[in-house]
Amino acid sequence: MSKRITLFASRYCSTLDRLKETIRRKRPGLLKRCVVLQQDNATSHSANLTHQWLQRYGWEIPPHPAHSPDLASSDFRLFGPLKRHLGGMAFETEDDLINEMRNWFDNLDADFFRVCINSLLSRWQKCIDLHGDYVEKY
Template sequence: MYCIFFYSNGQVCQNCVPKHQTITGSFYTNECLTEVGKFYQNPRPGTGTRGLRILQDNARPHKTKLVREKLVAMKIVELDHPPYLLDLAHCDFSLFPKLKKHLSGRKYESQAQIGSAIFQYMKGIPAEDYKKYFSIG
């Protein structure tokens, strides 16, 4: 399993969840959100993650106190994700099905190979397409 973060111009980062491990608030905070912070240090040296907005689903790990505290510390604003408002999650209906189709039917010898295939696919998506995933209406 992979946690993938992206923004309106492309992929931010992806984190491989080790085999037999579930995503917990601790894993999400220490591994995933830390990688997001590292990504934004170069393109935004003066502000880093301050003022960024994050849209995540209502999964239990995203709602832990540890995650909320980390988002506050990073000055990231969490957008509310209404449970049944489907048009807010374009990636669920556009990006991820295309990624799944690209990966299906292929043999991967390791998680590293899968990660590389995901990265290459995401890197090949034009910035205009990413912008569509973030448009509403």
């Protein structure tokens, strides 16, 4: 494994550590059951280091067909609203941008995420019904 892949996988595993800690704090019973994590086939997600982390904690990763933008919830549900929110704003520093994005995420209600997850389920079913063919954006 190249040093770059190892670095990205290590950073991703650190992100998973933070996610695990957040779940432990906010939904402690969830970690006693199986956590299902949707991710794509990015190199850091498919690296051996990441697989070892996921196996250690027993997290389940549903299969994700290569090059499937239809199944990336961030592409069809997250980035559009975030882009509209940030549209027209100017930031003096990267930290200003990061703080604005954090504020935006902090102010999203649970329904935003519920709709995102439910629409992902229907998109998965459409993808299965189409034998992996693209699902039209809607």
